[in-house]
Amino acid sequence: MPEFIKNWFSYLSISKKLNLIAFLTLSTTVTISAIAIIGFDQNQSKKQLITQSKLLSNILGERSAASILFLDIKTANVNLSSLNKREETLYACIYGKNNKLFSVYEKNNFNKCPENMNVKLKDEGSLEYDNQIITISPIMLKGKPIGQLVLSSSLEKLNKRSYNISLIVLTILVISSFIALLVTRKLQKTITGPILELSKVAEKITKNQDYSIRATSVFNDETQILTRTFNQMLHHIQGVQLEMSQFINELKEDSQKSQDEADEQIERNESIRHYFSGVTHDLKQPLQAIEMFSSILVTSPEDQRDVVNSKLRASVANLRQMFDDWLNVSKLEDSLKQLNKSKINIKSLLYSIVSEVSVLANDKNLKLKVYCPDYIIYSNAKMIDRIVRNLLSNAIRYTEKGGIILACRICDSGYKIQVSDTGIGIDDEKQQFVFDKFTQVSENKQLTGQGYGLGLSIVKKFCDTLGHDIVLKSRINLGTTFSIIIKNKTEINIAKKSNKKELKYNRRISDQKRIIEKETINLTDNKPNTQTNNQSKNNQTDNDKKTNYVTKHSIYNVFSTDSAILVLDDDPIILDAIVSQLNNWGADVVGVTTPEDAINCIANKEFKLIISDYQLGEDIDGVSVLKQIEAYLINNNKKAIYSFIITASLDKRILNDIKQSKYDYMAKPLKPAKLRAKIEFILKNEV
Amino acid sequence: MVAGTYRMFITSLFFCIGLTVSTISMSAAKDYFQLKAIFLYNFANFVEWPSTAFKTKESPIELCLYGKVPFSKFLNSIDGTFIGDRQLIIKQYDINDSSKSGCQMMFVGENKKSEIEAFWSNKRHLYVLSIGETDDFINSGGIINIMRNQDTFTFDINLESAMKNGLFISSDLLILARKVTGLN
The missing domain is CATH 3.40.50.2300 (Response regulator)
Structure with missing residues (x-):
């Protein structure tokens, strides 16, 4: 097939290709069949014509034998004239024993009989010449040839018949081609339909990027195999896309994590820079005080030296405290880089801390109570230790009367470690800055002299590092509660390892009762102080009284006997x-x-x-x-x-x-x- | 007497004709006799004899010449030829040896015209195709009478005589005959 026809064919749509194939196949088949039929028919017709001519020649020869022998041309002519009835006959000639023309029949003056016949008398045969069939038959008498009869038959009728058949075949071809096209147009949808469906699905997938779409096939043929293969390919692509999506998400997460770490590093560097600048500034204060007290001590009278000495020791103590804090911060910030979380028995940790810190509380005549069931939390023990110690240290530092409660409770998102005090409280405006470095809660110089604003910033940093939230609730002169929210559910009750909901629920009820008991004890213990406090502060405003009362338990004034x-x-x-x-x-x-x-x-x-x-x-x-x-x-x-x-x-x-x-x-x-x-x-x- | 006169007349006529023909053209006379000889031969092709007409299966067809036959020498060319499976033999008929007739064909010369009627009454002449060339030949019991027609010959057939003699004449020959008598 020529290349240009291949190219042209390749650009046709499948439906046009199918129509063309059907038309070509049909027309080729019909044409070949027609040629074969026409050829066969013509051949058979010629044979029949030859057979008929020979038969006729034999009969005429028999009938004319006597005429030849007796030289009766007239009778021979009469015999030949009977061919007039035969349409195909063009002419007929009878030759005598001497091969000379004896009798002639001609139609429409169509006489081509030669005067002499240059063939043997016994010869017989036929030939096609000039659109005619010429048969030569010997005329026999008692087994001896006595002459020849030449009969010419026209093929015009045969040709006309073939022409008519060709016209009929052509008409059949046109009609059958039209019918074939109509049928093909209908049937080709069974082939092109699934392919177009696949095309639509592919287009839809490309447009929507939705690889969950699947193609359907209603035919049980190769198109169904194609559709199934297409769907399997989509399934594979969908799987790959899912993996790619997950991989991209992981990359994004990694990228975000790296970005966060970089930001954190930048922030840490900035903090360190601020930290050192702050420390440098703060270190100058006690050094300046020491220098001043030292010079005063030299020049001061004897009776005042104790006072100056005490102030000097206080300054030294402050300086030491500052160094301790500074060293602790540096040490613990290093440890932040190696964050290792593990399961912690929070109860033993809190009780261990309280045993150490309770001495400080006792020094200030403060009650320090702890409530903590056997909870297991997932965190870093060292950091929790530092956090709780800092919060307790702050609570003791800023509480002059009342007490402090350290508790661990279950909350919606996990557990919370609460440090509540009845201290001076934090002003609403300052609450947002308390976790910044070098921010001190009180402006009271006596109190501020005991800290340098590093404790809460450490607490905040540790909480951020551990992923724990820290919540501050405080009211001026009523007290402060810091809550460390540990968002995890790795609750393991050591005492009761039952996982059943009912048991867990009962345990929580039990915990609630125990909390109530503890708080009841605590509040009972605080009541005399509260009363004392109320009595000693009669000159306080009504507002202060109200808030002071609420500090003990703010809802007491809501629940009253007339509100049953x-x-x-x-x-x-x-x-x-x-x-x-x-x-x-x-x-x-x-x-x-x-x-x-x-x-x-x-x-x-x-x-x-x-x-x-x-x-x-x-x-x-x-x-x-x-x-x-x-x-x-x-x-x-x-x-x-x-x-x-x-x-x-x-x-x-x-x-x-x-x-x-x-x-x-x-x-x-x-x-x-x-x-x-x-x-x-x-x-x-x-x- | 009348017959003698008539015979004489015929003889004279034949003589005159012959003389005329021979005088005008010897070659024309030759063609004429040759053609007549062929006619005799051709008659044998269109007549069927019953098998009883022959002594054996191989017995020849005998063409006997009775009387004076001027073209007899031209019959030599067909003497011994085959008609179907049988050979055609030409011989002169001898009236004195009638017991040995055996002729299937007999050409009666002009000079024996007067003897024709009596001749046919003889039973020995059964199955004999008689051929003559006189006008009343077929009316006198002859079967085929050859006549001159311009440049060729024609003939009359007495079918009744043929049938009486047990002969079957082909329809092709009958078609060619100028006149066929004895059909009724």
């Missing part, structure tokens, strides 16, 4: 825990386990709030009971009571049931702080 709370829970243990907690907060609480008891209580006492569990029995739910109580209150012309549901259920149906009711709800296990905040809000605002 009714708690309804069918589980006596949980009911006891909640009631105990509310009692500790100073609330007037009545706990009941049945709806009947609840209504009886309401009948006899006025409540500001009802807290009801949702699941109160097999067929009793909190929403129904609260509605019953509401109906009872309406029927008895009593004031409506704000109520909310508590539930440990995660069943969406139950939660939807509660949400569809007008009652608010809290999820169990109850967080004391949240519960307290909610109740406080309700009672304050009398929602």
